[in-house]
Amino acid sequence: MMKRLSKFSALLVFPMALAAAQPASAAVQASDVVNGAVDGFIRPAYASLQQHATSTAKAVKALCEAPSQQAIDAARTEFAGMVTAWSTIEIVRFGPVTENNRLERMLYWPDRKGLGLKQVQAALADKDASAADATGVSGKSIAMQGLGALEFVLHGQDAETLAGKDGAYRCAYGLAIAGNIETIATEVSAAWAKPDGFAAQWASPGPDNPLYRDGSEAVTELMGAFINGLELVRDQRLKSFFGASPDEDKPKQAIYWRSGLTGAALAANLDGMNRLFQASNLGDALPKDERWIADSIEIQLVNGVAAAKQASGPATEMLADPKRRAALEHFQLITSSLSNLFGTRLSGAFGLTAGFSSLDGD
Incomplete structure (x- = not known):
């Protein structure tokens, strides 16, 4: 065996x-x-995840460029679509998604001791510049770069600051996470598509x-x-x-x-x-x-x-x-x-x- x-x-x-x-x-x-x-499920599902990840990154970018409650709502809507797309395919826990810690980087959960949450909150409090771009955040803790972290940015404590100038760093961090998720989704989809x-x-x-x-x-x-x-x-x-x-x-x-x-x-x-x-x-x-x-x-x-x-x-x-x-x-x-x-x-x-x-x- x-x-x-x-x-x-x-x-x-x-x-x-x-x-x-x-x-x-x-x-x-x-x-x-x-x-x-x-052909009937895995490739189309990963392609859908990639599309939703791209749409989410675009919505978060639009929020950063023109903060407003409407833009927050739009980003949250796209995030919900991405969560659904990921949840549809996440039962396939083998193959390309297991390489380079992609599975854990997409979703760090459960966080029973709240260690991941503390890391995300620390980045927001310290305005960690190295976490504010997709490349930088991809080298951070797995808890800081996936769906859980982006959920906190969009829905967690003080998320309302995204509607104004006070949320500039928070939004930049969120955009970095969204870009990182888009990269992971793109890589996995491409790997499954290779003949x-x-x-x-x-x-x-x-x-x-x-x-x-x-x-x-x-x-x-x-x-x-x-x-x-x-x-x-x-x-x-x-x-x-x-x-x-x-x-x-x-x-x-x-x-x-x-x-x-x-x-x-x-x-x-x-x-x-x-x-x-x-x-x-x-x-x-x-x-x-x-x-x-x-x-x-x-x-x-x-x-x-x-x-x-x-x-x-x-x-x-x-x-x-x-x-x-x-x-x-x-x-x-x-x-x-x-x-x-x-x-x-x-x-x-x-x-x-x-x-x-x-x-x-x-």
Whole structure:
């Protein structure tokens, strides 16, 4: 077993032709699954992220050049679109995004001890000139150069100063972050688009391939995106702020709580899974008597997106509203059901068993 598989939950082997139990003409090749995932979802999603990052950088630049509340609102709107675009593709936590710490530089979270927040606040207080351009900020702490830092600039304490001259440095820092995010998004999108790049390696497993020796290893990578993605969403994102009872809720531990984008991000996470699942056509690899698994997965993913959208708004208001809190409870149940469908049912149908997680530090 190759070293990189130790990162993922699904560890056993299934054949190059995934639907081996069916007639050969109905079998789905691993390369078909991978190519479907890449062309049908991953490349378009990263291209969308790049476009949103560019639009956000332009909006922040316009804010710096002509400060006003209207310009702040415009920058915040573009930021929300970029968060949604990132949340849609962030379940793909392998490939080019893992190089040069891009994944962590895009989003430093969770920041349980507030160390990243302190670094951002210190840069703003000291008016650190080296953090006020995209090149300079890219060499700073990962906590100072991604979505979390830009959220604080646009939505955190004293963000209202962006509407006037007193916010000049804050805006310059925000523009540097936005430019850095745009650079990262551009690099990752370009890397996936290369005809002889990572996508080609993933889709062409073989004994001479340094990453994927056979079809089972290639598709195991894809399965890991779903299994570990669900754990990320439920156990790291949702449980970080959603308690077993209202008394145990921690609204300020929610991702994107300052911008009120917590629910939107969770919805986009599951929407990305749904789009990836459909693009890869994994359901077609199942024997006919087990196609219900794919149908159930798609239904639950759609329901999960709807539940997260119902729980939209600022985290404090969301948790205080019985209807929105109930929607989060429903979302939690759905993600648990999906973990069973992917980690037990689908994996079992492909001859896999679920092992340890890539997110627990093992």
